[in-house]
Amino acid sequence: MAEKVLLGDEAVALGAIHSGLSNAYGYPGTPSSEIMEYLIKYSRKTEKIHASWCSNEKTAYEDALGVSLAGKRSIVTMKHVGLNVAADPFINSALLKINGGLVIVVADDPGMHSSQDEQDSRFFADFAKVPCFEPVNQQEAYEMTGEAFEVSEKYHVPVMIRLVTRLAHSRAVVVTGEEKEQNRMKKAEDKNTWMLLPALARKQWVTLLGKYEEFKKDSENSPLNPLYLNPDFKKYGVITTGLGKNYYLENMPELSDKPSHLHVGVYPIPEDKIKKLAQHAEKIIVIEEGYPFLESRLRGILKQPVEIEGKMDGKVPPTGELNPDNVRPALGLPVRKALAEVEQLPGRPPQLCQGCPHIDSYNAIKGALASYSESVVTSDIGCYALGALPPYSAIETIICMGASVGTAKGAAEAGLKPAVAVIGDSTFYHSGMTALVDAVAADTPMTLVILDNCIVAMTGGQETIVPTSKLESVIKGLGVDPAHIKTIVPLKKNHEENVEILKKEIAHEGLSVVLSVRECIEETKRRLKKGKGNK
Amino acid sequence: MKFDIILAGVGGQGVLSLAAIIATGAMKDNLKVRQSEVHGMAQRGGAVLSHLRISDSEISSDLVAKGTASLIISMEPLEVLRYVDYLSPDGSVVTASEPFVNIPDYPDIEVIYGKIKKLKNHKIVESLELAKKAGTSRAANMVIIGAASSVLPVSAGSLQAAVEELFSSKGKDVVDINLKAFALGAE
Numbered sequence: 001m002a003e004k005v006l007l008g009d010e011a012v013a014l015g016a017i018h019s020g021l022s023n024a025y026g027y028p029g030t031p032s033s034e035i036m037e038y039l040i041k042y043s044r045k046t047e048k049i050h051a052s053w054c055s056n057e058k059t060a061y062e063d064a065l066g067v068s069l070a071g072k073r074s075i076v077t078m079k080h081v082g083l084n085v086a087a088d089p090f091i092n093s094a095l096l097k098i099n100g101g102l103v104i105v106v107a108d109d110p111g112m113h114s115s116q117d118e119q120d121s122r123f124f125a126d127f128a129k130v131p132c133f134e135p136v137n138q139q140e141a142y143e144m145t146g147e148a149f150e151v152s153e154k155y156h157v158p159v160m161i162r163l164v165t166r167l168a169h170s171r172a173v174v175v176t177g178e179e180k181e182q183n184r185m186k187k188a189e190d191k192n193t194w195m196l197l198p199a200l201a202r203k204q205w206v207t208l209l210g211k212y213e214e215f216k217k218d219s220e221n222s223p224l225n226p227l228y229l230n231p232d233f234k235k236y237g238v239i240t241t242g243l244g245k246n247y248y249l250e251n252m253p254e255l256s257d258k259p260s261h262l263h264v265g266v267y268p269i270p271e272d273k274i275k276k277l278a279q280h281a282e283k284i285i286v287i288e289e290g291y292p293f294l295e296s297r298l299r300g301i302l303k304q305p306v307e308i309e310g311k312m313d314g315k316v317p318p319t320g321e322l323n324p325d326n327v328r329p330a331l332g333l334p335v336r337k338a339l340a341e342v343e344q345l346p347g348r349p350p351q352l353c354q355g356c357p358h359i360d361s362y363n364a365i366k367g368a369l370a371s372y373s374e375s376v377v378t379s380d381i382g383c384y385a386l387g388a389l390p391p392y393s394a395i396e397t398i399i400c401m402g403a404s405v406g407t408a409k410g411a412a413e414a415g416l417k418p419a420v421a422v423i424g425d426s427t428f429y430h431s432g433m434t435a436l437v438d439a440v441a442a443d444t445p446m447t448l449v450i451l452d453n454c455i456v457a458m459t460g461g462q463e464t465i466v467p468t469s470k471l472e473s474v475i476k477g478l479g480v481d482p483a484h485i486k487t488i489v490p491l492k493k494n495h496e497e498n499v500e501i502l503k504k505e506i507a508h509e510g511l512s513v514v515l516s517v518r519e520c521i522e523e524t525k526r527r528l529k530k531g532k533g534n535k
Numbered sequence: 536m537k538f539d540i541i542l543a544g545v546g547g548q549g550v551l552s553l554a555a556i557i558a559t560g561a562m563k564d565n566l567k568v569r570q571s572e573v574h575g576m577a578q579r580g581g582a583v584l585s586h587l588r589i590s591d592s593e594i595s596s597d598l599v600a601k602g603t604a605s606l607i608i609s610m611e612p613l614e615v616l617r618y619v620d621y622l623s624p625d626g627s628v629v630t631a632s633e634p635f636v637n638i639p640d641y642p643d644i645e646v647i648y649g650k651i652k653k654l655k656n657h658k659i660v661e662s663l664e665l666a667k668k669a670g671t672s673r674a675a676n677m678v679i680i681g682a683a684s685s686v687l688p689v690s691a692g693s694l695q696a697a698v699e700e701l702f703s704s705k706g707k708d709v710v711d712i713n714l715k716a717f718a719l720g721a722e
Contacts, residue, residue, distance in 0.1 A: 005558070005559075005562065005568075113573060166571055166597050166598065167597070169571065169572050169573065170569060170570060170571040170572070170597040171558065171568075171569070171570040171571075171572070172567075172568065172569045172570070172594075173562065173567070173568070243596075243597070245595075246595040246596045246597065247595075247596055247598075249595035249596075250595045250596040250600065323596075323598045323600075324596045324598055324599075324600035325600055325601045335601075336600060336601055336602035336603065337602055337624070338601055338602035338619070338620040338621065338622055338623075338624075339602070339619065339622040339623065339624050339625075339626050339654065339655065340619040340620065340622060340653075340654060341619070341620055342616065342617060342618070342619055342620045343616065343650075345613065345616055345617055345642075346613075346638055346640040346641065346642065347582075347638075348545065348580075348581055348582040348613075348614075348637070348638055349581055350546065350580055350581030351580040351581065351637065352580075353580060
């Protein structure tokens with residue numbers, strides 16, 4: 001037993017190591033990245049596990065499935081929108097007979113601190129019909145990871161752990177336990193449970209529905225779903241999920257009565273416990289972090305015998321993340337008096353760093369498009385999305401990983417020209433490549449600019465899956481005409497030259513790809529600092 | 536005992552290491568700690584906010600409630616004003632005096648000082664000057680911890696030990712400069 005100060009992300013990572021983890025895969029994404037960072041560091045130091053970044057969340061998940069097939073324990077990490085990418089193998093894998101424990105950790109971002117939406121991954125766990133654990137603090141994050149592996153191997157299903165930003169990126173002391181041995185290699189015995197041919201998948205689906213009944217029973221009995229009943233107070237009861245519990249507890253001392261309370265830490269939803277709570281309350285207040293997942297189940301369609309309050313009637317804010325203040329109105333508590341009010345202040349949004357190569361790339365693109373009365377620049381997910389803000393205002397779409405390429409293609413094919421797509425190197429490998437193949441097939445008149453800063457910058461400087469030196473050969477390999485693959489170095493001194501190259505390629509009545517290559521300035525600084533330290 | 540702190544600044548100013556040192560110091564004094572921070576997009580030259588909660592009993596929420604913070608520590612004066620509604624009626628402010636101007640509409644600095652000076656307990660510290668005196672302008676955040684040390688519920692010894700711990704891998708010179716910056720801030 002030891003005490004360690006860990007981020008929620010790191011607590012999951014250490015929990016996995018102590019549960020006999022063998023392999024770990026993921027794609028960087030705030031707020032999930034620090035799980036893999038911790039595991040990669042551990043693997044480099046000890047060589048006890050294999051941990052590596054992948055091209056995207058789907059490939060990461062499939063790698064983990066291979067580990068499970070071999071009988072060993074694996075973990076896959078991603079942010080919430082990453083699960084959209086991994087949804088195909090995730091949902092299907094629920095029908096497999098998972099061999100070595102497989103735990104998928106998804107970090108949601110309510111409030112969209114660093115995301116494009118605030119989707120709630122509990123819906124995905126429910127959709128796949130697999131158990132989902134939701135820790136409320138670092139200690140639970142550590143312990144639930146161990147339990148998730150046990151459940152995965154007991155029922156032969158993948159198990160989800162859902163984190164949110166405030167836990168993923170919050171630090172506290174964790175008391176750690178014993179380290180378990182890793183599983184020996186032991187291939188899955190029955191291949192019919194790993195081949196989802198329709199005839200076999202139908203059987204597996206029935207098996208999964210049978211398992212789901214067991215998950216429901218376990219949920220009813222789990223101490224992670226504690227039910228407190230107060231027979232002397234029936235005016236209202238409270239159901240919390242996720243960090244909603246913390247904010248409820250924070251305010252509880254101010255409540256005049258102690259209402260009955262159910263907290264849900266593991267899913268499926270414990271329905272009997274909810275029915276018991278309802279017998280002790282005329283009204284149920286639901287405080288959950290994320291979408292009103294549980295609340296919508298409670299409400300159903302027809303009139304309820306019990307009044308329900310939560311996000312769906314606006315008693316709890318339906319958007320953004322919860323906090324100790326915005327749950328107070330639902331609990332009937334007044335706004336706390338502060339020493340002073342916040343006045344109207346100029347905002348300080350994030351911005352591209354001084355000396356960032358993207359600045360020079362955007363200036364060149366704007367220069368090349370200046371003579372056109374109409375054009376479109378689609379962009380993508382990464383630091384370069386900050387090119388949307390003044391003084392650059394250089395881009396017009398930001399949708400999801402890889403979308404810049406297909407969106408430009410569709411726009412060009414609809415007649416909106418010239419169409420320029422801007423994508424980062426890592427985002428290109430993640431899911432821009434397949435769309436580029438489409439553009440090659442159609443020889444669409446568009447220009448793809450790959451902003452290659454040689455790193456995954458936004459999420460903290462992870463290595464890109466394929467080094468810069470190979471990017472050009474990858475583009476050629478996908479079938480782009482070598483005469484229309486150009487490389488520029490985005491520097492102020494090259495501005496005129498870069499504008500000319502881009503102008504020519506934009507004017508070309510077919511597909512062209514421009515590689516704009518210069519290392520992330522923060523990475524250059526880090527590298528120089530490191531080099532200095534070693535001398 | 537419960538002591539909630541809002542730590543503020545601009546990405547790259549060392550707000551997170553400031554939080555880490557206070558948290559480590561508090562743990563050395565056997566106090567419970569929870570510290571919430573922001574990673575990812577917000578770090579790129581934007582406003583940075585960290586919640587640090589210190590208590591002798593269990594802490595539920597990672598976030599500080601409005602109107603309950605005992606202290607705002609800021610590496611930048613404008614950033615103080617962004618979070619004053621977190622301060623409890625007896626709350627204090629310790630801030631660096633130097634404006635970080637990376638936005639076109641940065642207000643008149645004297646107006647900002649004026650607003651901070653209207654708050655009940657405030658300390659505006661010439662952190663850059665003191666840091667340079669200690670040996671490097673990069674130690675400005677250590678000056679600010681020093682300046683806040685008289686208000687913090689953490690012993691000066693534990694804070695200094697935390698500073699040593701954070702910088703030990705960078706050699707004795709770096710440790711000494713940072714300790715000196717801490718001491719100058721505390722004066």
